[in-house]
Amino acid sequence: MLLDVKGLKTEFVTADGIVNAVNGISYSLDEGCTLGIVGESGCGKSVSVLSILRLLPKSIARVSGEALFNSRNLFTLSNSELTEIRGNKIAMIFQDPMTCLNPVLTIGDQISEAIETHLNLSKTDAKIRAIEMLQMVGIPSAEKRFNDYPHKFSGGMRQRVMIAMALSCKPSLLIADEPTTALDVTIQSQIVELVKRLRDELGMAIIWITHDLAVIAGLADKIVVMYAGFIVEEADVDTLYENPKHPYTIGLLNALPRVDGKRGTRLTSIDGFPPDLIKLPLGCPFYKRCSYHQPQCFEERPILREYSSTHKVACWVNL
Amino acid sequence: MESNNKLIDIKNLQVYFPINEGILIQRHRGDCKAVDDISFNISKGETLGLVGESGCGKSTTGRAILQLIRPTAGHVYFKGEDLTKSNNKELRKKRREMQIVFQDPYASLNPRASIGEILSEPIEVHKICKSKSEKNEYIKELMSMVGLAPGFIARYPHEFSGGQRQRIVIARALAVKPEFIVCDEPVSALDVSIQAQIINLLCDLQSKFFLTYLFIAHDLSVVRHMSNRIAVMYLGKLVEIADDEELYHHAQHPYSLALLSSVPLANPKEEKLRKRIVLEGDVPSPTNPPIGCRFSTRCWRVTDICREVSPELKDIGGGHFVACYHL
Numbered sequence: 001m002l003l004d005v006k007g008l009k010t011e012f013v014t015a016d017g018i019v020n021a022v023n024g025i026s027y028s029l030d031e032g033c034t035l036g037i038v039g040e041s042g043c044g045k046s047v048s049v050l051s052i053l054r055l056l057p058k059s060i061a062r063v064s065g066e067a068l069f070n071s072r073n074l075f076t077l078s079n080s081e082l083t084e085i086r087g088n089k090i091a092m093i094f095q096d097p098m099t100c101l102n103p104v105l106t107i108g109d110q111i112s113e114a115i116e117t118h119l120n121l122s123k124t125d126a127k128i129r130a131i132e133m134l135q136m137v138g139i140p141s142a143e144k145r146f147n148d149y150p151h152k153f154s155g156g157m158r159q160r161v162m163i164a165m166a167l168s169c170k171p172s173l174l175i176a177d178e179p180t181t182a183l184d185v186t187i188q189s190q191i192v193e194l195v196k197r198l199r200d201e202l203g204m205a206i207i208w209i210t211h212d213l214a215v216i217a218g219l220a221d222k223i224v225v226m227y228a229g230f231i232v233e234e235a236d237v238d239t240l241y242e243n244p245k246h247p248y249t250i251g252l253l254n255a256l257p258r259v260d261g262k263r264g265t266r267l268t269s270i271d272g273f274p275p276d277l278i279k280l281p282l283g284c285p286f287y288k289r290c291s292y293h294q295p296q297c298f299e300e301r302p303i304l305r306e307y308s309s310t311h312k313v314a315c316w317v318n319l
Numbered sequence: 320m321e322s323n324n325k326l327i328d329i330k331n332l333q334v335y336f337p338i339n340e341g342i343l344i345q346r347h348r349g350d351c352k353a354v355d356d357i358s359f360n361i362s363k364g365e366t367l368g369l370v371g372e373s374g375c376g377k378s379t380t381g382r383a384i385l386q387l388i389r390p391t392a393g394h395v396y397f398k399g400e401d402l403t404k405s406n407n408k409e410l411r412k413k414r415r416e417m418q419i420v421f422q423d424p425y426a427s428l429n430p431r432a433s434i435g436e437i438l439s440e441p442i443e444v445h446k447i448c449k450s451k452s453e454k455n456e457y458i459k460e461l462m463s464m465v466g467l468a469p470g471f472i473a474r475y476p477h478e479f480s481g482g483q484r485q486r487i488v489i490a491r492a493l494a495v496k497p498e499f500i501v502c503d504e505p506v507s508a509l510d511v512s513i514q515a516q517i518i519n520l521l522c523d524l525q526s527k528f529f530l531t532y533l534f535i536a537h538d539l540s541v542v543r544h545m546s547n548r549i550a551v552m553y554l555g556k557l558v559e560i561a562d563d564e565e566l567y568h569h570a571q572h573p574y575s576l577a578l579l580s581s582v583p584l585a586n587p588k589e590e591k592l593r594k595r596i597v598l599e600g601d602v603p604s605p606t607n608p609p610i611g612c613r614f615s616t617r618c619w620r621v622t623d624i625c626r627e628v629s630p631e632l633k634d635i636g637g638g639h640f641v642a643c644y645h646l
Contacts, residue, residue: 040510041481140600154601155373184372184537186598189581193597211510214540214583218590237587255515259540259567259582266522267544269515273480 001068002173002205003029003052008065010044010051010229017278021047023229024065029222031172034199034206036220036237038213038252042274044229045209049175053086069173088118091166095178097158101150107134108146111165118169133164137194156187160194167198174199175207180215192219213252217241225249228274228285231304235311245313247290284316292317325396326499326531327361327384332393334376334383338606351606353379355555356393358632361499366525366532368546368563370539370578372602376555377535378422381501384533385417386410397499415445418492422504424484428476434462434487435472441494457494465490465520482513489520499531506541518544540582543567548638551575554613555605557632561639571641574614612643620645 010022022044029035037045050056052067052074067074069085077085094100102110111130115121121129127146134142137160150158159179166174176195180188196219199206208216216223216237223240225233225248233246244250254268272289275281284290284297296316304314335350354376361367369377382388384395386402395402397413405413421427428437438458441447448454459469465486476484485505492500502521506514518541524530536542542549543563550560551574559572570576573596580596598617609615615625624644632640 040512156601185539185583186372186578186581187601189583189595190597192583193595212583213511214585217583217585217587218593220587241585241587252511253585255512256585257515257518257540257544258585259543259579260584265544267515267518269519270512271516 001028002031002033002070003207004066004068005048005052006066006068008048008051008067009063010047010056011062013060013062014278019277020280021229021277022051023280025224025226025229025231027224027231027234029173029205029207031205032199032203033221034208034216034219036216036223037207037209037226038211038216038223039226040211040274042277043226045226046177048226049092049177049207049209053090053092053175054082084118087114087171088169089171090173090175091169091171092175092177093159093162093166093179096182097155097162097179098182100162101158103150106147106149107153107161108148111161111168114165115168129168130164133168134161136167136198137161137164139164155183156190159183159187159191163191163194163198167202167204170202171204173205173207175209177209178211179208181210181212188215195219212256213241214256225252228280229277230285230314231312232286232314233312234304239308239311243311245307245311245319246286246315247292247317247319248286250319251289284314292319324362325360326363326365326398327533328394328396328399329360329384330358330394330396332357332380332383332395333391334379334388335391349606352555352608353605354383354390355608357552357555357557358393359550359557359560361531361533363498363531364525364529365548366534366546368542368549369533369535369552370537370542370549371552372537374554374602374605375552376605377552378503380552381419381503381533381535385414385419385501387419411444415495416497417499417501418495418497419501419503420485420488420492420505423508424481424488425476425508427488428484430476433473433475434467437476437487438462438491438494441491445495447495461490461494464493464524466516480513481509482516485509485517486520489517489524493524493528496528497530499533501533501535503535504537507536507538514541521545538582539578551578554602554608556613556629557640557642558614559639559641559643560632561641562637565637565639569639571635571639571646572614572643573618573620573645 006026007024008022009024012019012021039045051063108130112126115126115129131142131146139145139160180191210216220237222236224231227248233249244253251270270289275285283299284302287293287297302314302316304312307313332354333356334354335352337347338349339345340348371377383390390403435458442454448457462469467486506517534545546563549563549566551558553574559575570579577596577598584590600617603616611627611629612625615621630642630644632642634640
């Protein structure tokens with residue numbers, strides 16, 4: 001097992017009260033596998049991975065639980081041990097490729113920096129490796145573009161640069177936080193295909209965070225659906241799309257406009273909003289928006305229980 | 320389609336943005352050909368979807384129709400009247416009949432104005448209500464029409480989520496009782512679950528008020544859900560226009576095929592079997608577009624003629640137009 005997250009809980013201390021962003025979630029990921037984390041804005045999907053990498057500011061974030069990476073608990077490592085893992089064994093790409101690159105450094109400098117730090121290569125060797133990486137992610141005339149600044153690249157190209165940077169140290173885990181949300185559909189499919197190819201070539205594991213269940217259908221092996229900081233459903237990819245059990249997952253799937261659908265069919269939207277994370281409801285967090293709710297759902301929070309060996313659901317109602 | 324049925328008729332629309340050089344003496348160095356000679360029409364009550372990648376000129380087209388950007392050449396007929404010949408005063412009256420909903424609901428609302436103030440502006444400009452009390456009643460009616468509680472009238476935009484803000488923008492567009500609305504990527508910035516709410520709202524309003532939409536998006540699945548006909552645009556040119564079923568099942572232009580195949584399907588089994596057409600590279604710059612077919616630099620069917628002469632839109636039957644030599 002590559003990554004094993006147990007009982008991860010993240011709270012933010014704010015002036016208005018304590019925000020319960022992630023409420024005791026557990027998941028695991030094997031080597032070479034792809035895990036999709038799906039949910040709406042504010043459901044804690046990004047916060048959960050930022051917590052694992054200890055990238056949240058200590059002054060306001062309180063993180064508890066365990067995150068075992070190759071059996072080492074990331075939460076008890078010293079800062080220098082952690083630096084060795086971050087960027088080297090675990091790499092991350094972010095949603096907005098426009099703001100994640102330093103505008104006053106050439107992309108070559110930015111990629112080389114990571115290589116020099118982690119692989120102990122000389123400047124010239126790092127440059128050769130960086131150019132190799134740029135070629136691998138499909139940037140034409142990589143040698144020339146090595147000296148270009150980020151503003152000379154389009155959104156899709158910048159995301160490729162980010163991927164090149166992330167993969168330059170051959171990580172065993174790549175965390176992709178909505179990497180295609182800011183991109184056009186055509187560029188999105190380019191990036192998805194690229195990541196798929198690189199995953200197979202390099203044999204790395206991926207955590208892909210998204211709000212769109214369609215994007216990861218062809219990519220993920222396993223999917224966890226998050227809502228208000230809880231995991232509400234977890235299943236392997238085929239089961240989740242064919243036989244979703246949680247009303248929220250069903251809602252998300254029905255809300256997708258389908259290119260193969262009929263015109264005029266009404267999309268089933270999930271009405272209402274997620275609950276206030278400062279005052280979490282006593283019962284099921286999805287209670288208010290759920291059309292199947294029963295009195296029990298209001299009183300008692302459902303726990304994630306096994307539905308089959310590859311399928312877990314947190315719901316009182318058996319759908 | 321009969322001519323009297325057309326609400327909007329666009330003929331040879333061209334929008335060029337000049338590129339000037341020099342600080343004191345400005346020299347005209349070239350043009351950014353955002354929209355280059357396109358023609359289409361929209362019938363009353365219809366939704367025309369306009370699809371293409373970022374920078375293909377779809378938003379510019381939408382704005383040029385409303386004369387928010389004055390076209391370089393060509394004509395825009397709204398109910399038979401040429402808007403390109405109207406002066407600003409005449410246009411102001413016309414804008415009562417045509418409105419726009421923008422992509423980013425965060426940037427299109429004044430953060431210092433309350434919802435009541437935002438919604439009363441179009442009402443005052445176009446003198447829709449006679450008295451203050453009538454106006455307040457009307458604003459509350461508008462709010463409940465788009466699914467906002469009328470009690471929110473004194474709240475400010477930052478107190479709302481993205482989906483609610485888009486509802487406010489839609490209410491503002493509806494305030495003047497328009498016939499025609501340009502929806503410029505109204506759901507691209509929203510989460511999937513909220514996206515469905517807004518799409519449903521737009522559909523409901525259309526059938527309630529018999530609205531005509533130009534629906535602009537880069538995602539074919541959203542467009543297909545809304546539109547009667549779909550126009551595909553690439554680098555300032557229309558490459559294909561057809562009925563929505565026709566385009567989905569019998570798309571002819573290589574670019575339309577590539578767009579269709581890049582839409583992700585929410586079905587892992589189909590998705591794994593599916594052969595994707597992945598376009599290489601990016602869209603060329605509109606300042607210096609390819610001489611022949613605009614798509615020739617990324618097309619897999621390209622031959623010599625494509626690189627030399629730009630193909631015209633040809634009718635291949637049933638209102639299906641394609642601009643390609645290789646069908």
